[in-house]
Amino acid sequence: MKSRKFRVGLIGGGGIAQAVHIPGWKNLPDVEIVGIADVSEATAVKAAAAAGGVKTFSDYRDLLKLDLDAVDICTPNKVHTPAALAALGAGVNVICEKPLAVSTAEVREMGKLADKNKLKLMTAQHQRFTSSAVAAKAWVDGGNMGEPYHARVRAMRRAWLPPSPGFIDAKLAGGGPCMDIGVHALDLCLWLMDFPKPVRVSGTAKTVFAKGHDMPNQWGEWDRERYTVEDFATGIVHFDNGATLLLEAAWMCHQVEDEELLAQIFGKKGGLKWPSADFATVTNGAFAQGTLKSPVSVPHPHWNEIAAFVDCVKNGKPSPVPWTETIKVIGILEAIYASSAQGKEITLKL
Ligand SMILES: NC(=O)c1ccc[n+]([C@@H]2O[C@H](COP(=O)([O-])OP(=O)(O)OC[C@H]3O[C@@H](n4cnc5c(N)ncnc54)[C@H](O)[C@@H]3O)[C@@H](O)[C@H]2O)c1
Structure with missing residues (x-):
């Protein structure tokens, strides 16, 4: 029997999502991008087309109603925390663009929720x-x-x-x-x-x-x-x-x-x-x-970063860029x- 693919949704479908994240997810054979949420309809439609014609949402809370394994947050910095908290609260693993948040209070809130719900939270520090x-x-x-x-x-x-x-x-x-x-x-x-x-x-x-x-x-x-x-x-x-x-x-x-x-x-x-x-x-x-x-x-550090995140979720490994490190940054x-x-x-x- 064919096993279920890893289901990811993107929150924010702008520059970095289209340039490297969507290609990085598409590069993985056992992954399916199932939806993209963006407050800009034009951006959501463009990103969804690049992802292979997936569903679009103007509100990420609707995206979270899909049966997701993970979300990939590529919004402006200040949206990272509310989007991550909503995803982690809904039982969904999170990879989020840098900076994970702009205050330690937010990083701690996200990290504690991830730990409490036994979910992975990874900061997308692709330079590593x-x-x-x-x-x-x-x-x-x-x-x-x-x-x-x-x-x-x-x-x-x-x-x-x-x-x-x-x-x-x-x-x-x-x-x-x-x-x-x-x-x-x-x-x-x-x-x-x-x-x-x-x-x-x-x-x-x-x-x-x-x-x-x-x-x-x-x-x-x-x-x-x-x-x-x-x-x-x-x-x-x-x-x-x-x-x-x-x-x-x-x-x-x-x-x-x-x-x-x-x-x-x-x-x-x-x-x-x-x-x-x-x-x-x-x-x-x-x-x-x-x-x-x-x-x-490493021809594609962003792609490797995404692959490392999927590996940690699927195989129960520690987050490759854990919040306990990010909070010091x-x-x-x-x-x-x-x-x-x-x-x-x-x-x-x-
Ligand atoms: N790792 C890197 O090298 C790298 C490079 C560029 C940007 N980034 C990071 O990626 C993030 C996005 O940057 P970008 O260049 O793609 O910006 P962008 O402006 O091109 O894209 C951001 C998208 O988020 C959408 N958005 C805004 N509020 C939203 C909300 N509430 N819900 C859903 N979508 C929303 C916008 O409409 C826009 O399409 C930033 O945090 C930035 O720091 C990282």
Whole structure:
């Protein structure tokens, strides 16, 4: 007898859903996309066609009435929490785009509900599934780094400001580059550091260019009135083991690189840069360095991320990106905003 396929519904069928999530789900033979919910009818119809002509819904609560194994949330950031809570409350497993939520209170609420209902909750941090990240993780797990004592995280763009309201309106986005791209490099860095516990954060978040007209934007014009998030943020983080981390994130700045996404970790035995996967160490008293080769080739990190989620649901494995890790990432970003608003260092109790 043919076994039932894994049934998934998408909440939010816009850019990232159409570009990588729908192809990633369609790539899996034992999976069926059964419906797409989007508040924009035109987007829902377009995404549904790309998914193979599936049902569309304007309200995700109607999508949840289908007999689903999982939902994949690809909405603006501020919709992640209500959509995830509704799904988890209805007994449905959740994979959700980054940032999982824009506050630790929301991450905790989602995580506790998932745990209570014995459901999987995974943050879609696809950078963990890139070849260079897999190589870096294997090198760290092999004991080559030793204890990390400092790290640098950069997510700095020269002029790639995403103009759609879901990114620039604080009511929908909950944060600017810190939440949008800082979250990628920070998650990767903390993962390679084995998630030490952040205890103190001092930071600044401000809008330097986005309210003005001096910067050309590679993604075109944006609504200055509606622009209510930062375009630059920086922070210093102290961990309970004495390690420190410096973070910088921007959608616009004067630098020659289009984008620099970097996690650089300094350990007592060796140092490592991602995504270049360059390492530096000392062997028999002499400097040694090189570029790590990935043990696997990953042509589609988003697809691998989706496959890992399905595997964890089907086979009862732990979430590949659990909320207990994500809460440390969001806790740091949230504290940068709080520190900036309050003008003082924030003590974290995660
Ligand atoms: N991992 C990555 O590399 C990556 C890249 C881009 C975006 N993202 C993340 O994906 C998410 C979506 O980004 P995007 O670029 O696809 O944005 P988008 O604006 O293109 O798509 C979002 C869609 O959500 C829909 N939506 C809004 N409110 C909704 C609701 N209540 N119910 C159902 N649908 C709703 C919108 O109509 C829109 O079609 C964001 O959280 C973003 O941070 C991740």
